[in-house]
Amino acid sequence: MKRTKIILEDNDIPRQWYNIMADMPTIPKPPLHPATKKPVGPDDLSAIFPMALIEQEVTQERWITIPEEVLDCYTLWRPSPLYRAHRLEKALDTPAKIYYKYEGVSPSGSHKTNTSIPQAYYNKQAGIKRIATETGAGQWGAAISLAGVFFGLEITVYMVKVSYNQKPYRRISMETWGASVYPSPSTLTNSGRAILEKDPDSHGSLGIAISEAVEDAATHKDTNYALGSVLNHVLLHQTVIGLELKKQFELAGDYPDIVIACCGGGSNLGGLSFPFLYDKIHGRELRVIAVEPESCPTLTKGQFRYDYGDTAGLTPLLMMYTLGHDFVPPGIHAGGLRYHADSSLVSQLTHDRLIEARAYHQTEVFTAALLFSKSEGIIPAPESSHAIKCAIDEALLAKEEGKEKTIVFSLSGHGYLDLTAYSDFLEGKIIDCSFPEDKIKEALQRLPVID
Ligand SMILES: *Cc1c(COP(=O)(O)O)cnc(C)c1O
Secondary structure, eight states, X not given: OOOEEEOOOGGGSOSEEEOGGGTOSSOOOOOBOTTTOSBOOHHHHTTTSOHHHHHHHHOOOSEEEOOHHHHHHHTTTOSOOEEEOHHHHHHHTOSSEEEEEEOTTSTTSBTTHHHHHHHHHXXXXXXXXXXXXXXXXXXXXXXXXXXXXXXXXXEEEEEEHHHHHHOHHXXXXXXXXXXXXXXXXXXXXXXXXXXXXXXXXXXXXXXXXXXXXXXXXXXXXXXXXXXXSSSHHHHHHHHXXXXXXXXXXXXXXXXXXXXXXXXXXXXXXXXXXXXXXXXXXXXXXXXXXXXXXXXXXXXXXXXXXXXXXXXXXXXXXXXXXXXXXXXXXXXXXXXGGXXXXXXXXXXXXXXXXXXXXXXXXXXXXXXXXXXXXXXXXXXXXXXXXXXXXXXXXXXXXXXXXTOOOXXXXXXXXXXXXXXXXXXXXXXXXXXXXXXXXXXXXXXXXXXXXXX
């Protein structure tokens, strides 16, 4: 059985990013200053972001031109391939057509280079010397470390401690590309030291690591901060995925009924789905599904409220689905999905019912990952495997209903640096953490009050 691969030419890389704010029925409420609780202005953000990115954060222009220097880097791995998963379809005996857009072909192994490259570019343009950032599973840290090499920036990475220990190869990739990597919570920042004082054994969280990186950037003039997900400009950059995908579906003479992606902060989901949501907003029928872990169920069990992006409350307040900024999710293997909140854009679109959300447990996700890798060969990232599980469920439902359906999911990264997780699963060591209801309830009580 042949695997259908739909590839584009080099000059088919999109020249512009798509900004969904031009078309959303409801624009998200503005970010608020953490101290005054008033809307933040560009000046509030300029201590940690270059102006070009601040503009992209707020603009409602539909199309944003991609700089030539960024396009040059994109050609290293873009356009990324779209595959039809014939063997998976056969294994499931489904009438559904399953496609996946594979972002694991990027040098760092995930979609995150789509935004690390432009972020490094705009910071370099602004005369910045160093970027401080956080990383969960290490995918973002690796992506920004590589971008730092291309544009001559120093990179400092605060890596969530549980991943630092579980995923040494990602740390080594970052160091190979020249970055300095510290386990978070660290003793280098006030935020890190405060956490360690309360809990010396803290295994960290993205929220804590963000506090450390923001503090580092805010206290050094030549240093800016960069975020790998959540923010509007990050999702904007990721739309190269969905724009390519639309062209690929045209080539294949097909169009999706269901578009699926895992959701940590929402960037691969936004990147894949926004160009299709444009069609949905303009009357075309299709479903977009965000998939998250049952142990960190932001969209399915969180509240749509203003909250901080980090644990210490240093970042602006964003209007988003949240489990509470000091909620520390269990140490599951899909580290990239352990974030207490979600992008404002994805949250608003979910609130407006343009995006659906669902949550799965770890073991059923790994079971799906094994079936996928035995059918298609690629070992998927544990994060992406959430999307695989959902695609499989939808394909099985199509079989039950006897319906032909076209399903596409984002294979946001490969899992070749996550083999410890697979080994744990194969040895039966991966268990389902139940939904941490009490801890979430407590954290939600500490949400900031906005009047
Ligand atoms: C970081 C990451 C995710 C989750 O982040 P989003 O911003 O929600 O896309 C998903 N998959 C992979 C492979 C990742 O590295």
